[in-house]
Amino acid sequence: MTTSPAAAREIDALVIGSGQAGLATSYWLSRAGVDHLLLEQRAQLGGAWQDRWDSFYLNTPNFAFLLPGMTYDGPEPDAFLPRDEVIELFREYARRIDAPVQLGTEVTRVARADGGFAIETNGGSWLARNVVLANGAYQRPRVPPSAANIPAHIIQLHSHDYRNPAQLPDGAVLVVGTGQSGGQITEDLLAAGREVHLSVSACPEAPRRYRGQDTFYWLLEVNLHGPDYGINGLQLAQLPSHAARFMCNPLVSGNDGGHSIRLRDLGRQGVQLHGHYEGTDDGVITFSDDLAARIALTESAFGQRMQVMLDAYIAAAGIKAPGAEPVPAVDWQPSSSGARLDLGAEGITSIIWSTGYGLDFGFLDIAVLDEWNYPRHSRGVTEVPGLYAVGLPWLTKHASSTVAAVGMDAEYVAAHLAAR
Incomplete structure (x- = not known):
């Protein structure tokens, strides 16, 4: 891969988003030995749960907290976590799996380049062989x-x-x-x-x-x-x-x-x-x-x-x-x-x-979205080689975007990416 005049940094994989989908993908990429980085536009970890109101409780019971490498093991599996505890659990998960996250980084453009992808952010440019869209369904x-x-x-x-x-x-x-x-x-x-x-x-x-x-x-x-x-x-x-x-x-x-x-x-x-x-x-x-x-x-x-x-x-x-x-x-x-x-x-x-x-892929300068602004894919592998999606509603099943099931889709995507 050729480095651009702007001295873009090179990496095997960039994951856009560090919510549950991004973190689960990072877990599997790390196990596969893939050099990767999660780009997160927020100043803190915790994903879209930080956008919920003060009295919010997770709608799924604690037993459904099933991220790869970390599941709920507390005394109340049938209870429901309040917002701030949910946020802290995700931050603890990122620490536990040592997820490589760069906070405060907004992706402004992703385009095909030189057999991979050119990524522009508010913090500089990247050249990546693979990109995982993990910015979720709660953006716009x-x-x-x-x-x-x-x-x-x-x-x-x-x-x-x-x-x-x-x-x-x-x-x-x-x-x-x-x-x-x-x-x-x-x-x-x-x-x-x-x-x-x-x-x-x-x-x-x-x-x-x-x-x-x-x-x-x-x-x-x-x-x-x-x-x-x-x-x-x-x-x-x-x-x-x-x-x-x-x-x-x-x-x-x-x-x-x-x-x-x-x-x-x-x-x-x-x-x-x-x-x-x-x-x-x-x-x-x-x-x-x-x-x-x-x-x-x-x-x-x-x-x-x-x-x-x-x-x-x-x-x-x-x-x-x-x-x-x-x-x-x-x-x-x-x-x-x-x-x-x-x-x-x-x-x-x-x-x-x-x-x-609504889904927000306004940064994606690649013709891979359908009329619903949803990436055309098979099991999270889009029709563009090296471009993947994780954490969207109904990616492979009803529960694909939930904490309980996102890890399975992430595992498949990470394995496919590693094989490239």
């Missing part, structure tokens, strides 16, 4: 374009920037989106005595526990062992479309020992529920006029697909598990709030957009 907060039409005196935050209710001015709060962030932030606001309006999306509700185990226990089992029993619903090849890679996770929380979040329960507690956010005009928000049907849809989704798959796995694997818990009774109905909400009339002074994230 998504906010609908119509948010620009919200009156200027209304405070707007994405869930990425929300930390606690004290950030917000007095008055009611509109939370848009009922994925895990939207549901948990709504509960956080309720606990602070705030008046909350909630725009309902299509994310499914799910029981926190199912047939004697945390629901994630069964999901992880199906991810890892389902194919052994012919249960393939959580494998990449079974997705109905590429768009399904970005579908919502079940609406659950790790707070207060772990629990389900149910829209009807929030309604009973005084949250004003609305349909799907459609747009805004002159301080009036428009929602879809289908709230009752939308709530029913979120409630039925688990039973229609996930429950069937988990039951099939339990039966096929011959596992003795108690029967399914009864479905909660439908004992609360939303009032007809209409499809319009006047922010001023309702005293709403702030909006929190819990509307998810």
Whole structure:
């Protein structure tokens, strides 16, 4: 490989990102003897967990902390870790595996060069034979374009920037989106005595526990062992479309020992529920006029697909598990709030957009992304020799981006890279 006039440093592999995907990849690259470096734009280790609000708890139980070379071995495997402990665990993991991380380094361009890659950063240039994209799926907060039409005196935050209710001015709060962030932030606001309006999306509700185990226990089992029993619903090849890679996770929380979040329960507690956010005009928000049907849809989704798959796995694997818990009774109905909400009339002074994230590979000057901005790949090996991806949703299976399963994809990618 030829060194450029700018005296770019040379290395076998650069890993972009030092969250769980980057660190797991580093573990396997070190074991394979590959000279590598992790480039991290943040000033501190801890990945995207540092962007969560103050009261956040990990949604997956402690037993699912399964990074290669370090798993949870504490006294509470079924409990849930608070945000700061999660961050510290990742920092401890980086120390334990002696991960070579360069902090405060933003990658601005990756391009093909001389059989490898030329990488530009705010700290200089590199020439690498291999590059691993491990910057994750939580990089670019998504906010609908119509948010620009919200009156200027209304405070707007994405869930990425929300930390606690004290950030917000007095008055009611509109939370848009009922994925895990939207549901948990709504509960956080309720606990602070705030008046909350909630725009309902299509994310499914799910029981926190199912047939004697945390629901994630069964999901992880199906991810890892389902194919052994012919249960393939959580494998990449079974997705109905590429768009399904970005579908919502079940609406659950790790707070207060772990629990389900149910829209009807929030309604009973005084949250004003609305349909799907459609747009805004002159301080009036428009929602879809289908709230009752939308709530029913979120409630039925688990039973229609996930429950069937988990039951099939339990039966096929011959596992003795108690029967399914009864479905909660439908004992609360939303009032007809209409499809319009006047922010001023309702005293709403702030909006929190819990509307998810988009992938961000804006630095990638290589034609390898599909129409969803997702790298074209096979098991994390992209169609460009030497370019890899780890830690993205549904890279190979449903749990590919989780702490529980990212290490397996990282192992495969590292082995493929080392063989080059």
